[in-house]
Amino acid sequence: MALEHAILVSLLEKPGSGYELARRFERSIGHFWTATHQQIYRVLKRMEADGWIEVREVPQQGRPDKKEYSVSAPGLSALGEWLHEPIRPESVRHELAVKIRGAAFDDPHALVGEVERHQRMHRDRLEHYLAGERRDFGRSDADAADDELPDAGRELQHAVLRGGIAYERMMIAWLDDVLVTLRRLGRAR
Amino acid sequence: MALEHAILVSLLEKPGSGYELARRFERSIGHFWTATHQQIYRVLKRMEADGWIEVREVPQQGRPDKKEYSVSAPGLSALGEWLHEPIRPESVRHELAVKIRGAAFDDPHALVGEVERHQRMHRDRLEHYLAGERRDFGRSDADAADDELPDAGRELQHAVLRGGIAYERMMIAWLDDVLVTLRRLGRAR
DNA sequence: TCCTGCTATGCAACTCGTTGCATAAACAAG
DNA sequence: CTTGTTTATGCAACGAGTTGCATAGCAGGA
Structure with a gap:
């Protein structure tokens, strides 16, 4: 499973909330990964439990508060390990x-x-x-x-x-x- | 879900067994769809129950018997209906x-x-x-x-x-x- | 002879992904 | 002032897809 790692890369490029991640995966330039917000929230919880990312409650004006996630040291090293693994053939559906x-x-x-x-x-x-x-x-x-x-x-x-x-x-x-x-x-x- | 329809197309091009379908999806020219044999056997059963395909037991020499599937009239019309539906955006994972x-x-x-x-x-x-x-x-x-x-x-x-x-x-x-x-x-x- | 590999089919368990629904606060339009 | 949209998060259920394992006949090589 690589959704975790796609999230790590995105958070390293710029920390953000689950909602922001969902929007990036939706209409980001590059458009190389898709995920729904439910999937992202679920995986973020798992990643937080595993210590790969850290949360920071960010109060906002004019909109609901958000949880801003950023990558921790263990998360960075998990990404490093994953980068060195060969990619298994992906399933293709055209x-x-x-x-x-x-x-x-x-x-x-x-x-x-x-x-x-x-x-x-x-x-x-x-x-x-x-x-x-x-x-x-x-x-x-x-x-x-x-x-x-x-x-x-x-x-x-x-x-x-x-x-x-x-x-x-x-x-x-x-x-x-x-x-x-x-x-x-x-x-x- | 489109695996059913991919199987219909493949069986229309040439009838065959679940095993043969699995090999076509694996190393066929075109290489536009992937599915494991378990998935294919399961879906074939469902398609047979729905009357989309018909089975014929084919005894073989030098190897185990196989069940050769071919598309029935209801299967062909199901394919026709599917062809007229617009394709929903596919999930991309690069x-x-x-x-x-x-x-x-x-x-x-x-x-x-x-x-x-x-x-x-x-x-x-x-x-x-x-x-x-x-x-x-x-x-x-x-x-x-x-x-x-x-x-x-x-x-x-x-x-x-x-x-x-x-x-x-x-x-x-x-x-x-x-x-x-x-x-x-x-x-x- | 035993071991490996290919053809051929299948069950069971599990994980992943999708869908429907729900909540809540703020703003903009009518 | 009500309705609709955007931001923001989440649960529960379901369906699709993967993985591990099992069986069984036959062929070919060590």
Whole structure:
């Protein structure tokens, strides 16, 4: 299980509450992990019990108090251990690919709308990533001197973001390819 | 839940036993879905109880008998209904991306070996896909006339395979990018 | 002959993830 | 002044997915 470790990385980059973590996992640039708030709260409790993170009650004005979590020394060393373990093959579920192959046994043309919808989502996410890249990495190194994160953190966040950008571009191009195929099959019926 | 539907598509393309399905999900070209054999056997029972698939006991020589499943009419219409539903956003878990961002709080250079290992896996899979493409789609339409699958099935399988190829190429290029970044940070320490 | 590996199926227990629901305080819009 | 939205946390139940184990026939090699 890696949700713990994803939370550790996120809290190291910036301490925050369970709610804030949930929002980061939801609409963060990078978009490389998902988790619901229930999952996050449950795991935060376990991590606190294990001594990986520390809580600080933060009273806020105009909104409910929050519990701000930050990573403790044992948490940091747990992350270090995890980083040295090899990654086990992850389970892959590309529902759209299943539907595309399944369309052969139904009406291929009926899938066009859904594929177009997905392509729009990927275009939107690409725009979002590119905007984030301009905002966070579009300035010179001198301007970045006042950043909270160390240089390595910035560089690696940028590398992961470049991966997201490459992924979205690939998907947009592939879905173009799929649309051409679906439309050709639709006409041929 | 879409495992049922992935199984329906696979059985429509070619009927088979639970064991064969497990192997297809494991090392099939396309590589777009994973499931263990336990999961598959359990779901097959449910699908049979629901009348989506039919069993045929097939005695074999030199190996244990198998139960060959094929899709029934209700199964086909269940697939049709599912195809018309919009896909809900899938949960994304890119463990390698988490590790790359986490490396900023440990030794970035220590991740080089793991990233190289992943790149090798993607290169291998790319080779595997390209070999499958030459084998299954490298011949002319005339040669394909004796294929069991209808044209639409072949075309759409090929489109999904092209997606897999594009994905692997993108990953190989991105991991090159990541390796350059990790090595630069390693030297800078 | 024994051991390993492949085909083929399955149970039981457990963990992970999702869904529905609930609470509560503050603010903005009507 | 009521309704809806955002921030913020949480419980309980359920369903999906994983892991460990078990069985059994047959093939091939040491």
